Amino acid sequence: MSMTLYHGEPNGPSLTVLATLIAKQVPAELRYIDLARGQRHTLPFAQQPLVAMSIEGEGPVLVVDGEAMSDSVFIACYLDDVGQAPALRPAEPYARWEMMRWCRQMIERTAPAAAYLGCHAHPPRADAGILEKIGSVDLRARWQQSTAGQFSAEQLADSRTKIGLAVERIEERLADREWLIGAFSIADLESFAWLAGMVSLVPEAFAARGRTAAWLARVRATPAVARALALARSADPAASWSVGPEINRWG
Amino acid sequence: MQHLQKEGVGLMASVTLYHWEPNANSGKPMLALMEKGVAFNSRYLDLLNFDQHKPEYLAVNPQGTIPAMLHADRVLTESTAIMEYVDEAFPGPRLMPEDPRDRWRVRWWMKFMDQWLGPSFSMIGWSVFVGPSVRSRDPKELEAAVERIPLPERRVAWRKAITGQFSAEEMAESRRRVAQGIRMLEHELAQRPWLASNHYSLADINGFNLAYALPLSQPTLSNDELTPNILRWLRAIYARPATKACWALGRTSLVKRVTILEQPHIGGPVA
Numbered sequence: 001m002s003m004t005l006y007h008g009e010p011n012g013p014s015l016t017v018l019a020t021l022i023a024k025q026v027p028a029e030l031r032y033i034d035l036a037r038g039q040r041h042t043l044p045f046a047q048q049p050l051v052a053m054s055i056e057g058e059g060p061v062l063v064v065d066g067e068a069m070s071d072s073v074f075i076a077c078y079l080d081d082v083g084q085a086p087a088l089r090p091a092e093p094y095a096r097w098e099m100m101r102w103c104r105q106m107i108e109r110t111a112p113a114a115a116y117l118g119c120h121a122h123p124p125r126a127d128a129g130i131l132e133k134i135g136s137v138d139l140r141a142r143w144q145q146s147t148a149g150q151f152s153a154e155q156l157a158d159s160r161t162k163i164g165l166a167v168e169r170i171e172e173r174l175a176d177r178e179w180l181i182g183a184f185s186i187a188d189l190e191s192f193a194w195l196a197g198m199v200s201l202v203p204e205a206f207a208a209r210g211r212t213a214a215w216l217a218r219v220r221a222t223p224a225v226a227r228a229l230a231l232a233r234s235a236d237p238a239a240s241w242s243v244g245p246e247i248n249r250w251g
Numbered sequence: 252m253q254h255l256q257k258e259g260v261g262l263m264a265s266v267t268l269y270h271w272e273p274n275a276n277s278g279k280p281m282l283a284l285m286e287k288g289v290a291f292n293s294r295y296l297d298l299l300n301f302d303q304h305k306p307e308y309l310a311v312n313p314q315g316t317i318p319a320m321l322h323a324d325r326v327l328t329e330s331t332a333i334m335e336y337v338d339e340a341f342p343g344p345r346l347m348p349e350d351p352r353d354r355w356r357v358r359w360w361m362k363f364m365d366q367w368l369g370p371s372f373s374m375i376g377w378s379v380f381v382g383p384s385v386r387s388r389d390p391k392e393l394e395a396a397v398e399r400i401p402l403p404e405r406r407v408a409w410r411k412a413i414t415g416q417f418s419a420e421e422m423a424e425s426r427r428r429v430a431q432g433i434r435m436l437e438h439e440l441a442q443r444p445w446l447a448s449n450h451y452s453l454a455d456i457n458g459f460n461l462a463y464a465l466p467l468s469q470p471t472l473s474n475d476e477l478t479p480n481i482l483r484w485l486r487a488i489y490a491r492p493a494t495k496a497c498w499a500l501g502r503t504s505l506v507k508r509v510t511i512l513e514q515p516h517i518g519g520p521v522a
Binding site for chain 2: 049050053054055064067069070071073074075077078081082093094096097100101104107108137138245248249250
């Protein structure tokens with residue numbers, strides 16, 4: 001089986017997948033792409049529907065025997081299936097439901113907010129030639145807004161609120177446990193990956209959240225995350241952002 | 252009402268499902284349970300009567316979203332995550348493929364439908380069905396009902412549906428997404444018998460709940476000439492006994508639309 005992972009700086013979705021790949025000891029060729037320059041759209045498989053229309057925005061792509069796979073949590077589930085022990089998902093169905101529901105909230109509520117705030121503070125820059133190549137009309141529109149610096153005060157405020165809510169949920173969850181769902185899992189990785197860069201951007205959300213701070217440090221110290229972070233090309237990978245999932249259109 | 256398929260009449264099922272019509276999110280765990288042959292107590296909530304925001308239901312699911320499932324003493328929410336749970340927690344035919352990459356594809360499609368395509372279908376559905384269905388009621392009563400909705404974003408959605416305030420741009424964007432989603436489904440279903448793998452899976456259950464009335468609601472975009480693979484797929488799912496049993500639980504005209512799939516040929520609209 002031939003496997004290649006195209007990934008950006010170890011932050012957000014690239015961090016989730018890199019750390020999972022390392023933890024599961026899956027042999028894959030690693031290829032760095034600059035997600036903040038829209039480089040994913042220049043790759044030969046960029047127009048495959050399940051890459052072009054991924055609603056994660058600019059995330060990593062795992063190519064397995066010619067099929068290009070997107071969406072970090074689901075790539076991580078795949079790697080958990082094919083890789084070595086330990087498992088990064090619980091075995092018991094109810095705990096697995098908890099993990100998938102937790103990740104869904106991260107994907108749907110937290111990730112769009114984090115990407116919006118991240119792009120506002122550290123704008124990605126793609127030239128016009130690359131923007132033209134973006135297959136998804138709504139992803140292209142988000143790139144154009146981001147490139148033009150069109151961030152609404154209302155959405156920035158709403159995004160800060162959502163980061164606050166995510167941290168509150170984590171703080172509450174950690175009252176009687178070390179990891180979010182059972183043993184160290186994809187839920188810890190995905191939550192850490194989106195929130196690590198928010199500590200400096202939304203400091204008020206993390207103030208007096210001692211359990212969350214300790215958990216962030218624990219996740220960072222796991223061998224897989226430490227090794228993934230060591231792949232960074234910039235001094236501060238948590239400041240590397242690209243266009244993310246859209247903020248819910250309605251309901 | 253109880254639907255006892257395996258345990259025999261008189262025994263209480265250990266599963267209780269709170270649901271609306273076999274449509275969209277409610278229909279997903281309903282059909283998954285039916286396919287697995289899991290008996291469940293059916294608790295029908297009338298979405299148009301705001302049953303899901305009444306105290307009795309909020310005691311089960313404080314967020315007031317439908318569906319919710321009780322299994323033993325546990326409450327589960329989020330329809331797609333419930334489906335994965337149903338598949339793993341009960342015996343019966345597997346609804347997730349064996350191959351890990353197939354499983355990735357199942358999850359990719361379910362997310363795409365849940366978070367991108369579904370909300371666009373739903374905006375159109377709410378503007379043409381849900382809004383008009385409740386609009387004739389006493390405005391004060393409606394406002395009080397909306398005020399009881401726990402999630403702020405659901406309050407916004409209901410207000411828009413009731414007052415018909417979806418903007419022209421919002422509706423145009425939803426129509427664009429529906430058209431693109433139909434092209435993507437047709438393309439994918441041309442590759443293999445089922446949506447995400449060569450085996451019937453949760454992705455098909457999810458997709459059917461979204462698309463079962465497609466040739467009726469989008470006749471210019473989906474019919475036997477334009478999207479033969481979508482129509483083949485919808486008819487194959489409709490032919491399954493579990494689907495028939497599930498759709499029989501519907502009470503409104505909404506889900507009766509499924510009978511269009513009984514027509515042997517659905518042509519495009521005549522000009």
